[in-house]
Amino acid sequence: MSALFQATHLSKRFGQQVVLEDITLGFEEGQLSGIMGPNGAGKTTCFNVLTGRYRPDRGSVTFAGEDITGMAPREIARRGISRSFQIMNLFNDFSALDNVLMATPLVRMKGFNTWRDLGADSSAQDHAAGVLAQVGLGSKARALAKDLSYGDRRALEIGVALAAEPRLLFLDEPTAGLGAEGTARLADLVRSLKQRITIVIIEHDMKFLFDLADRISVIHWGQVIAEGTPQALKQNEWVARSNLGALT
Secondary structure (H helix, E strand, O other): OOOOEEEEEEEEEEOOEEEEEEEEEEEOOOOEEEEEOOOOOOHHHHHHHHOOOOOOOEEEEEEOOEEOOOOOHHHHHHOOEEEOOOOOOOOOOOEHHHHHHHOOHHHHHHOHHHHHHHOOOHHHHHHHHHHHHHOOOHHHOOOEHHHOOHHHHHHHHHHHHHOOOOOEEEEEOOOOOOOHHHHHHHHHHHHHHOOOOEEEEEOOOHHHHHHHOOEEEEEEOOEEEEEEOHHHHHOOHHHHHOHHHOOO
16 A cells, blocks of 8 residues: 555755755554654755655656655645644734634635635634634633743644644644744644644644654655654664664
């Protein structure tokens, strides 16, 4: 059986700098997959190629058997892929509920006039409220995004990504800026989401990733240098010698 999402022989350069070289990755449906590596390893560029923000110079990307190589992020999203961002991308002066409403497929397809109409649509409101409940923000639906705590804003961004009812969810450095309590709360949220959606996480917090992932790919020097289960990677000689193996 082929992977739900498959990237094959991806390469990407910016000018004379080769950032990705012959990257091959596969993400199985129903699993939580991780991508890790040191700063400057190329993992963020890889993530952006996988989600359509950058077009690869060589190689291909398929999702559910369809070639999506070079498609615009909007086209990729329509096929059932959502992503969050390392730098949060929220409408600060809108409520948490309205942020989720704006991310629904109907609004994205038809624009802001439809979003205004959705204010009176109880089914759309119920859907958005249900998403907020999933991410632990059910009691904060009317709060403005700018008034939420940093941890709640992280949760809201995941809610925005979930609003489109994706088949595959990419999370980009979701623990960035979070303290121990916020990271633990996020881990509980991701653990609950992985029961019903396929997830790929790029993450610098190795303990967070090793505790949650079914399989992890290690990227360094623009290449995949190791892959396997968290337990297998803990035994990997290169990982053990690097600061990536310094797990607590």
